Amino acid sequence: METNHTSPRYGMVIDVDRCTGCGNCMVACAVENNVPPADPKATERTGTTWMRVSKLENGLPFPENRSVYLPVSCQQCDHHTPCVSVCPQNAVEYDTESGIVAQIPVRCFGCRYCVTACPYHARYYNWWDPVWPEGMEKTLNPDVSTRMRGVVEKCNFCHGRLQAARAKAAAEGRRTIADAEYVPACGESCPTHAIHFGNLSDPNSDVSMLSKDKRAFRLLEELGTEPKVYFLSEQDWVHAIVKNKISTELKGHGNG
Amino acid sequence: MQFVGGSALGLLFTPIPWKVLNDSAIWTQNWPWIPAPLTGEFTSFGTTCTLCQSACGMRARSVGKQPVSLSGIPGHPFNNGSLCTAGILAHHLRYHPSRLRQPIKFLPGTGYGTPLSSTTVVDEISRCLNGNRGPVVILDGRPGRTASALFGQLGEAHPAVRYIPMSAPAFDVLHTMSDAPLGPLGYDIDGARLLVNFGAPLFDAWGTPSRASKVMDTRASKTQTVIHVEALCSRSASRSDQWIAARPGSEALLALSLACVMIEEKLYSAAAARTIGDFGEFSDYIRTFSPEAVSGASGVRPETIRTTARAFASQSPALAIVGNDASYETCAAVMALNILAGTVGHTGGVARRNAIPDAAVFPSSGVRAVSLHDVPDHSICTLIIDESLSGCTLSDALLEKKLVPKDATIISLSPFVTSRPYCTQYVVPSTVMFETMSDVPGPIDAAVSSLAVSAAVLQAPDGMMDAVQFAQMLGRALGSTTASGTTEELVKQRVAAIHASKRGTVFAPSTGVSTALQQCASADELWSALAEGGCWMDDAARGDNAPAAMTLMNAFRAAQISLPQSHNVDQLFVVPFAETTIYNGTPVSPLLSKVSQESGLRLSLRQAYVNPATAMARSVANGETISLTTKNGSMTVQAKVDASVMPDVIFVSIAGSRESSVSAHSAHDVRLLCNVNENGSFSSTPVSLQKVTA
Amino acid sequence: MLKPGLLRFLAGLFFSLVIGWYVFPYALYEKFEQPIQFSHKVHTGETGGLSCTDCHEIKSDGRFSGIPALEKCASCHSSAIGTSSQEKILVDEYVSKNREIPWLIYAKQPQNVYFSHASHVKLAALECTECHGSHGSSDSLRPFQRNRISGYSRDIWGSTMSRINRASWDGAKMDDCENCHDRRHVANTCLKCHK
Incomplete structure (x- = not known):
């Protein structure tokens, strides 16, 4: 019998001050997870980017204007996970063995309740069938299945890589894996090492310690969803803007 | 009736309805037209x-x-x-969907090409080269490769052929400033204490991708300061220690006024000044660019200019760098700063690399390389360009100026269609990465020479050539001798020559460490380390490598930098804007839509940054379409209102302008709207803005 | 005596039962012969002397080699061993032309399914026969049966339509995986088996 009394809870810590907004994480994610290039009609609203880097500005005019970049993927909510609770089809599930919020596109029938429920806009609906230019389908990653139009998909911390790491450990007769063995594509591709990844349940892990740093914050913390993605910034205005944005957005929801 | 009833009841006790339901449900999860990944052995x-x-x-x-x-x-x-x-x-x-599958010929003035067979194109090129039509120039956008050596051989063997290696634009200018050949150059950024960066995207894929991380790490130890000069608070500007907002096109003026302060206050290196033959003339010239005189045009306060100049002189070694798309004028002015600071050929400055020790394999008479700028205008009859590399930032305006009008022919090797409607053009389809063996010279931000290798793992489509085969084909057409052998054989010869030199270190990916080349037992061992993604790095050049004699004024006379007349304060300007220099203009992957079309993280083609104040004054909201008109033409773009850009300047994207259209000279390319100066660079151009209402 | 109506009713009943249980399964699956015949018996018996893991191995990265690539076959069959017609096809059509053999995989799962041989064999210590039956001692390759609607191999559903009284290796539907996981108290979360 497999025992899991110390199941890992994977989490991410992103150093906003190191992020240059280059977009490596976005394209590495798309390569890893077989997300197709944009349909000609796709826009910033209908495109599929499991990881999306947004620009956050301090609101001052030129030349005092400063900005940072905020890479936002699924925040892997630990409690009251909004998408899990609304899915009528059990296509979304909290994976107890990794803490990853699982999206199973083959079960999804595309009602998009979860897209509306997600406070982070981290879920993407496939408005079109995936199309790769002729021959490029040969570059698809065999560790991740392709999806069709009409289903919702999102970041799962590159779960295919977790499966591969577990298989490697199994081949060596191990049941546990070290943090270094499993890194999502975004973290691997980040040229400034802004993305840290690891097991939040392990108090000695890199991410555990960074998540308790005084520079750390999470998005929409007051919703109580306990996201497992943390951000770091030394700049006060970044913290202030993140807090203010929350209140405006919540107000927006109330009025709407 | 009863039979049907019985059948219906019976049917319920058979697998038919249940199994069909099950299988149909499965079918809806596996639509056959959705591509599936390959199956096979997973390896690396x-x-x-x-x-x-x-x-x-x-x-x-x-x-x-x-x-x-x-x-x-x-x-x-x-x-x-x-x-x-x-x-x-x-x-x-x-x-890539726009990959060229067979040779193609364009006639002047038409956007449509005629496909040719592989043999016909060779015949036609041969006829063209042997027609004694006039000077032939070979432009090499990435010197230092095996193919470059072959192109060089063509230039030496044939009197009508001239080989022009194009290194980074700034180094090209620096070469022309030195009386004796400088050899290969690189920026020793790791060794610099102060970096004054004129618009190079230092934190955004300029040089090696690990550069941003390295610079950030030095920040913690406060061993390096970065001052960034740009007209917008770009990714690099906002992450530098200091950002100087200078009006677009004023970078050269700003650099000269820094030089002016250095000369006025005697902050330059006296040793370096002694090597400048025309120092007196240069000093007189530079004094016209005082901080006060330049301040108006650049929008930078005179005190800022003085402080920066003093820092540049005192925080030695200091290095000034420019981006690869910088104009000739900017390059000349910025390199003059490095010369005055005395950091050319020194640690933390513009490093003079030792040449790769492969002279025995590809002998060269060491003829001094010329720059395309030195070639007389309207003199080139036939131009050969190796465009098989992405990211070659070749100014079409400059090319057009150097070619014989109307009658010139361009022969290019390219994986994509790159039509130039001002002349006849043959495009020979080239192989791309993974399809051919290739050697790669080192990065711009490394102080020493190096060599790395990329192996062919996939079968190239029929009829595609690599650069070495292209050079050999040209050699046959010209009746000249070039090194024979396959690309792999030739690259292996270079590697063997490097091994024989016993110089430098080799990084082997299998062990993850660099060791002295002397410990590498055989050339084969070096080859296998390189073939699996390793690299060889030369030893640093020893001792004082400062250039012995320099002449600066020729370059400045060519650059024709002048203080602009004061302009109307309400005037709008348009500038071409390249967000990243690596793939701008050259296709890479349609998946780049993630960072542009699908997220707006970077500008897409036909989008432009507009300052909120500028937009508001013209009632333009974010996302609205605007029409831009200059004396050269007009185009419509989508306005992206962004407070990080300078007011009254419209930054129009040139991303993907080659990719999206057959012709580079299309309505999508903002460069056609801009004024082009004598040196082929685009200047910020007065523009009028009209909001387009649907 | 039975009334004619009831007789017709029973005839109808009988008719659809025959169609449903005998004709339908036959019609539902499309049969394909393997590109060449192969005998596990010969390879593992005295003639070949190979063990299962000589060809089907779990590699050091935890991935399973599955059906071996041509390279493996060619390491012994670089030239024909014996004179059988199948041997001639192997050498002439595949080995000498360096073309991979397009085997039809009986146990092929759909692309959204993840399965690790390493964890089932090394950690759970399952025997190959638990899921693959006596395939390893077969003397010939049976025809591959492809479901005309779903495209799946027949082995996923199993040999019988009713799925009653099956052996552990007869069928590999999601239910079968889940039941075994339940019996062994292994988690049945979606991501355990899906990718």
Whole structure:
């Protein structure tokens, strides 16, 4: 019998001050997870980017204007996970063995309740069938299945890589894996090492310690969803803007 | 009736309804037209990225030999595990939808090409080269490769052929300033204490992808300061220690006024000044660019200019750098700063690299290289360009100026259609990364020479040539001798010559460490380290390598930098804007839509940054369409209102302008709207803005 | 005596039962012969002397080699061993042309399914026969049966339509995986088996 009394809870810590907004994480994610290039009609609203880097500005005019970049993927909510609770089809599930919020596109029938429920806009609906230019389908990653139009998909911390790491450990007769063995594509591709990844349940892990740093914050913390993605910034205005944005957005929801 | 009833009841007790329901449900989950990944043996191999000269070591995960994802090799001396956005997608290049499948010929004035067969194109090129029509010039956008050596051989063997290696634009200018050949150059950024950066995207894939990380790490130890000069608070500007907002096009003036302060206050290196033959004339020239005189045109306060100049002189070694798309004028002015600071040929300055020790393989008479700027205008009859590399930032305006009007022919090797409607053009389809063996010279931000290798793992489509085969084909057409042998044989000869020299170190991906080349037992061992994504790095050049004699004024006379007349304060200007220099204009992968079309993280083609104040004054809201009109034409773009850009300047994207249209001279290319100066660079051009209402 | 109506009713009943249980399964699956015949018996018996893991191995990265690539076959069959017609096809059509053999995989799962041989064999210590039956001692390759609607191999559903009284290796539907996981108290979360 497999025992899991110390199941890992994977989490991410992103150093906003190191992020240059280059977009490596976005394209590495798309390569890893077989997300197709944009349909000609796709826009910033209908495109599929499991990881999306947004620009956050301090609101001052030129030349005092400063900005940072905020890479936002699924925040892997630990409690009251909004998408899990609304899915009528059990296509979304909290994976107890990794803490990853699982999206199973083959079960999804595309009602998009979860897209509306997600406070982070981290879920993407496939408005079109995936199309790769002729021959490029040969570059698809065999560790991740392709999806069709009409289903919702999102970041799962590159779960295919977790499966591969577990298989490697199994081949060596191990049941546990070290943090270094499993890194999502975004973290691997980040040229400034802004993305840290690891097991939040392990108090000695890199991410555990960074998540308790005084520079750390999470998005929409007051919703109580306990996201497992943390951000770091030394700049006060970044913290202030993140807090203010929350209140405006919540107000927006109330009025709407 | 009863029979039907019985059948219906019976049917319920058979598997038919249940199994059909089950299988149909499964069918809806597996639509047959949705592509599935390849199945096969999952493995990995190491190689070197050839998209630019940075020579990043990369590891490809692959199904059989087909790469499915790429990542940087940790510990690699150049990229240390990082890749740029284009590099991550390098395995898509082979399948790019606009890839050229067969040779094509364009006639002047038409946007449509005629496909030719592989044999016909060789015949026609041969006729063209043997027609005694006039000077032939070979432009090499990435010197230092095996193919470059072959192009060089063509230039030496044939009296009508001139070989022009094009290094980084700033180094091209620096070469012309030195009386004796300087040899290969690089920026020793690791050694510099102060970096004054004139618009190079230092934190955004300029040089090696690990550069941003390295600079950030030095910040913690306060060993390096970065001052960034640009007209907008770009990714690099906002992450530098100081950002100087200078009006677009005023970078050269600003650099000269820094030089002016250095001369006025005697802050320059006296040793360096003694090597400048025309120092007196140069000093007189430079005094016209006082901080007060330049302040108006650049929008930078005189005190800022003085403080920066003093820092540049005192925080030695200080290095001034420019981006690869900088104008000739900017390059000349910025290199003059390095010369005055005395950091050319010194640690932390513009490093003079030793040449790769392969002279025995590719003998060269050491004829001094010329720059395209030195070629007389309207003199080139036939131009040969190797465009098989992405990211070559060749100014079409400059090319057009150097070619014989109307009658010139361009012969280019390219994986994509690159039509130039002002002349006849043959485009020979080229192989891309993973399809051919290639060697890669080192990155711009490394102080020493290096060599890395990218192996052919996939079969190239029929009729495609690599650069070496292209050079050999030209050699046959010209009746000249070039080194014979396959690309792999020739590259192996170079590697053997390097091994014989016993110089430098070799990084082996299998061990993750660099060791002295002397410990490398055989040339084969060096070859296998290079073939799996390693690299050889030369020893640093020893001692004082400052150039012995320099002449600066020729370059400045050519640059024709002048203080602009004061302009109307309400005047709007348009400038072409390249967000990243690596893949701008050259296709990489359609998946780049993630960072543009699908997220707005970067500008797409036909989008422009507009300052909120500028937009509001003209009632333009974010996302609205505007029409831009200059005396050269007009185009419509989508306005992206952004407070990080300078007011009254419209920054129009040139991303993907080659990719999206058959012709580079299309309505999508903002460069056609801009004024072009004598040196082929685009200047910020007065424009009028009209809101387009649907 | 039975009324004619009831007789017709029973005839109808009988008719659809025959169609449903005998004709339908036959019609539902499309049969394909393997590109060449192969005998596990010969390879593992005295003639070949190979063990299962000589060809089907779990590699050091934890991935399973599955059906071996041509390279493996060619390491012994670089030239024909014996004179059988199948041997001639192997050498002439595949080995000498360096073309991979397009085997039809009986146990092929759909692309959204993840399965690790390493964890089932190394950690759970399952025997190959638990899921693959006596395939390893077969003397010939049976025809591959492809479901005309779903495209799946027949082995996923199993040999019988009713799925009653099956052996552990007869069928590999999601239910079968889940039941075994339940019996062994292994988690049945979606991501355990899906990718």
